[in-house]
Amino acid sequence: xxxxxxxNGIGVEAQAPAHLTRIPIGLINxxxxxxxxxxxxxxIRKGPLVKLVSDNFILKAVIQEHDATLNDLSQNLSINxxxxxxxxxxxxxxxxxxxxxxxxxxxxxxxxxAKKDKLHPCNLIxxxxxxxxxxxxxxxAPKYTYVxxxxxxxxxxxxxxxxxxxxxxxxxxxxxxxxxxxxITDQSKQNIGCTIFCEKLEDHPIILQTGDIVRMHRVKAKxxxxxxxxxxxxxxxxxxxxxxxxxPVEPWTCSKSFHLDEEDRRTVEELRSWAASQxxxxxxxxxxxxxxxxxxxxxxxxCQLLAKAPIQSTCTLLRVWDGTRCPHPLLEIIVEPGxxxxxxxxxxxxxxxxxNVLVFDNHMNFAKQLKPGDFLRIYxxxxxxxxxxxxxxxxxxxxxxxxxxxxxxxxxxxxxGIRILPENCPDVQKLKRVLEFLPEDRExxxxxxxxxxxxxxxxxxxxxxxxxxxxxxxERSCSHQMQPVMLSQLKQNHPDGPxxxxxxxxxxxxxxxxxxLKLFCSKxxxxxxxxDDEVVAGIFSEASRHSESCSSPPWLQSGYVYRPGGSLxxxxxxxGVYLCTQLVADETANDLIFLxxxxxxxxxxxxxxxxxxxxxxxxxxxxxxxxxxAPFLFRGRRRYYRCQRCSKAILRKPSFxxxxxxxxxxxxxxxxxxxxxxxxxxKLELQDSTDTLNVLLMKHTELFFNVLAExxxxxxxxxxxxxxxxxxxxxxEGSMGERPWLDLCLTAYRAEDDGQNQTxxxxxxxxxxxxxxxxxxxxxxxxxxxxxxCSSEIHSVNNVxxx
DNA sequence: GGTTAGGCTTCG
Numbered sequence: 154x155x156x157x158x159x160x161n162g163i164g165v166e167a168q169a170p171a172h173l174t175r176i177p178i179g180l181i182n183x184x185x186x187x188x189x190x191x192x193x194x195x196x197i198r199k200g201p202l203v204k205l206v207s208d209n210f211i212l213k214a215v216i217q218e219h220d221a222t223l224n225d226l227s228q229n230l231s232i233n234x235x236x237x238x239x240x241x242x243x244x245x246x247x248x249x250x251x252x253x254x255x256x257x258x259x260x261x262x263x264x265x266x267a268k269k270d271k272l273h274p275c276n277l278i279x280x281x282x283x284x285x286x287x288x289x290x291x292x293x294a295p296k297y298t299y300v301x302x303x304x305x306x307x308x309x310x311x312x313x314x315x316x317x318x319x320x321x322x323x324x325x326x327x328x329x330x331x332x333x334x335x336x337i338t339d340q341s342k343q344n345i346g347c348t349i350f351c352e353k354l355e356d357h358p359i360i361l362q363t364g365d366i367v368r369m370h371r372v373k374a375k376x377x378x379x380x381x382x383x384x385x386x387x388x389x390x391x392x393x394x395x396x397x398x399x400x401p402v403e404p405w406t407c408s409k410s411f412h413l414d415e416e417d418r419r420t421v422e423e424l425r426s427w428a429a430s431q432x433x434x435x436x437x438x439x440x441x442x443x444x445x446x447x448x449x450x451x452x453x454x455x456c457q458l459l460a461k462a463p464i465q466s467t468c469t470l471l472r473v474w475d476g477t478r479c480p481h482p483l484l485e486i487i488v489e490p491g492x493x494x495x496x497x498x499x500x501x502x503x504x505x506x507x508x509n510v511l512v513f514d515n516h517m518n519f520a521k522q523l524k525p526g527d528f529l530r531i532y533x534x535x536x537x538x539x540x541x542x543x544x545x546x547x548x549x550x551x552x553x554x555x556x557x558x559x560x561x562x563x564x565x566x567x568x569x570g571i572r573i574l575p576e577n578c579p580d581v582q583k584l585k586r587v588l589e590f591l592p593e594d595r596e597x598x599x600x601x602x603x604x605x606x607x608x609x610x611x612x613x614x615x616x617x618x619x620x621x622x623x624x625x626x627x628e629r630s631c632s633h634q635m636q637p638v639m640l641s642q643l644k645q646n647h648p649d650g651p652x653x654x655x656x657x658x659x660x661x662x663x664x665x666x667x668x669x670l671k672l673f674c675s676k677x678x679x680x681x682x683x684x685d686d687e688v689v690a691g692i693f694s695e696a697s698r699h700s701e702s703c704s705s706p707p708w709l710q711s712g713y714v715y716r717p718g719g720s721l722x723x724x725x726x727x728x729g730v731y732l733c734t735q736l737v738a739d740e741t742a743n744d745l746i747f748l749x750x751x752x753x754x755x756x757x758x759x760x761x762x763x764x765x766x767x768x769x770x771x772x773x774x775x776x777x778x779x780x781x782x783a784p785f786l787f788r789g790r791r792r793y794y795r796c797q798r799c800s801k802a803i804l805r806k807p808s809f810x811x812x813x814x815x816x817x818x819x820x821x822x823x824x825x826x827x828x829x830x831x832x833x834x835x836k837l838e839l840q841d842s843t844d845t846l847n848v849l850l851m852k853h854t855e856l857f858f859n860v861l862a863e864x865x866x867x868x869x870x871x872x873x874x875x876x877x878x879x880x881x882x883x884x885x886e887g888s889m890g891e892r893p894w895l896d897l898c899l900t901a902y903r904a905e906d907d908g909q910n911q912t913x914x915x916x917x918x919x920x921x922x923x924x925x926x927x928x929x930x931x932x933x934x935x936x937x938x939x940x941x942x943c944s945s946e947i948h949s950v951n952n953v954x955x956x
Numbered sequence: 957g958g959t960t961a962g963g964c965t966t967c968g
Binding site: 319320321325326327328329330331332334335336346348350377378380382384386387451465467468511513514533535537558560562563564565566567568569 | 957958959960961962963964965966967968
């Protein structure tokens with residue numbers, strides 16, 4: 154056995170013993186004498202190291218002829234190579250895909266997989282003491298070595314990797330530079346303070362939250378107060394990465410040139426897993442949406458800037474939103490006319506989602522460069538209750554103790570600061586998706602709508618106390634110019650189309666709110682229940698009973714992952730997976746993994762570490778998707794289902810546009826699957842003084858509650874928002890007098906129901922405005938934690954006619 | 957080959 158890695162730039166043939174001569178891959182055949190011959194090629198595939206019985210190992214790789222002059226010899230330029238024993242083990246540790254290797258002492262066999270993999274009809278077997286390999290790494294960049302944080306010597310200049318445990322955004326020092334202050338750690342568990350001075354902001358690390366990973370080149374270790382600290386020195390450079398397991402290993406910025414190889418990716422991924430195992434990321438994250446803000450707390454806010462205005466010489470107002478509504482009333486701020494950058498007013502619905510943030514002193518400078526539309530994170534924002542000393546506070550309302558003001562105090566302690574978030578940051582992508590669903594701003598219609606509300610209000614609503622008391626109202630975002638009608642009128646005439654009504658909620662179904670979550674096919678308009686975990690677990694366990702090996706299509710190649718839990722040494726921890734050949738070639742194999750023979754529980758746990766998992770099973774000797782009742786895709790906590798009727802049943806070759814992020818839509822499209830979307834379906838019984846009316850809330854449920862149905866499938870907060878909203882509209886033990894009056898836009902349409910042509914109604918274009926959805930539920934309401942999934946039937950809403 | 961900062965809440 155022999156394996157040697159050669160220094161950069163030295164050709165493998167230069168090092169090979171002189172008595173060996175090269176045979177081009179295209180000329181290899183079973184009759185050729187291969188004693189004293191070498192084969193040279195680039196490693197295009199490196200399989201996992203597989204442990205056999207009696208301490209033997211096997212590893213399969215594919216090498217490709219890399220001499221362009223030999224390309225016309227034959228089509229068979231890529232050949233399977235099997236390595237055994239310690240050679241396999243060393244190869245696994247030392248060789249990376251892309252390396253060029255020179256092998257000798259091999260034997261040539263007939264490849265049993267040639268038909269299937271379309272590779273060379275022969276394979277090479279390297280086994281025993283006579284076989285060996287030389288490796289050259291094709292690398293343009295100089296190799297960096299990184300020092301662990303417990304190995305820093307005073308005065309040394311080093312390169313380091315670390316996980317951020319504390320940071321301050323760059324601030325103006327008293328000298329000539331901006332200063333970034335951070336503290337990092339690594340597997341050695343040392344906490345090391347770093348100070349970075351750079352004149353230009355773009356040379357500073359982009360750190361978005363604790364848990365992010367930094368790689369710094371040329372930092373100097375210096376002893377200060379008996380601790381080693383790191384300071385940037387000549388030639389300093391830094392790149393930072395998202396610290397979440399499963400995210401692509403891409404630096405936050407693309408503007409600088411840097412080198413990133415497989416080893417870097419591995420280092421980042423190792424640090425991510427380690428940080429996750431230490432709880433470094435989730436425990437210290439202080440990101441809080443507006444809906445969860447506690448008075449007196451300090452928090453980080455991820456938001457979009459809508460408008461800004463100077464308030465005083467030391468204070469700037471930032472008007473921001475994050476798509477959630479703060480349950481506490483917020484202080485209004487009066488702005489001088491003509492100084493606002495961005496819109497000066499918004500629709501009532503939008504205004505109710507906007508927070509006023511006052512930034513003081515040193516932060517004003519940074520605020521100057523912000524533009525409306527920017528996505529920001531504001532660090533260590535202070536929620537101050539009952540403040541009446543706010544500059545620009547409206548004089549119309551005296552400050553109330555429950556009104557909140559948001560201050561970014563002067564100074565940089567506790568990391569106070571603002572950062573514009575990069576576009577490729579997952580938080581920005583998520584925020585964009587949420588904001589897309591919010592009501593459009595219709596400023597020009599605002600006055601009209603307000604007038605209509607006054608004119609058209611039915612007599613009941615003259616008693617405005619109910620609304621005042623409950624603090625609940627609704628807002629229509631449609632552009633219909635029409636007067637509200639009484640329910641009896643509507644039922645007598647029931648013409649198709651839109652109607653406005655002013656009503657109370659008499660009752661609703663389902664009372665168990667998680668049962669409102671359904672799966673909807675936008676192609677065939679069918680609706681079904683979300684299968685419960687027991688059913689899904691059963692499908693997985695049935696499928697794993699058929700996990701015997703089967704032929705995988707040529708676009709997939711097999712691999713394995715470790716089963717979560719259990720001991721590392723145990724062989725049965727390896728779980729069979731299939732990877733897309735296309736993605737393997739692009740070094741993004743982990744982006745999509747086909748899991749074979751896993752249980753539901755294992756799949757869920759693996760989904761924490763891999764972005765896209767598609768469970769598969771053997772069916773008639775071929776790979777197939779599981780039963781359509783099971784999710785066809787796991788993405789983190791999210792599960793995606795397919796429409797049985799509208800999906801192709803065969804597992805087909807996906808083709809990815811490499812520039813595109815691989816998400817559920819891309820995968821569904823690639824696999825020929827019709828994706829089912831989560832919808833929230835409720836049947837409401839409305840009433841006014843004249844009649845009652847059954848209506849559905851389906852198409853616009855998300856708008857109505859201001860939650861995404863998909864969030865309600867995984868997220869306790871979203872579920873609780875729906876539950877609490879319904880409790881306010883229809884208190885379980887309250888009297889009719891306490892139910893708020895709601896202004897609704899209804900759409901009437903004709904649909905078949907039990908063979909009869911009937912008029913159905915849905916609530917559309919209406920948003921519920923509640924100041925206290927998440928905080929204080931009405932008395933007497935039981936708040937049992939609800940299961941997110943359930944298969945139970947709801948008789949009355951199962952056979953729904955969909956518009 | 958160099959001063960700055962070297963975390964540790966708040967005037968509003």
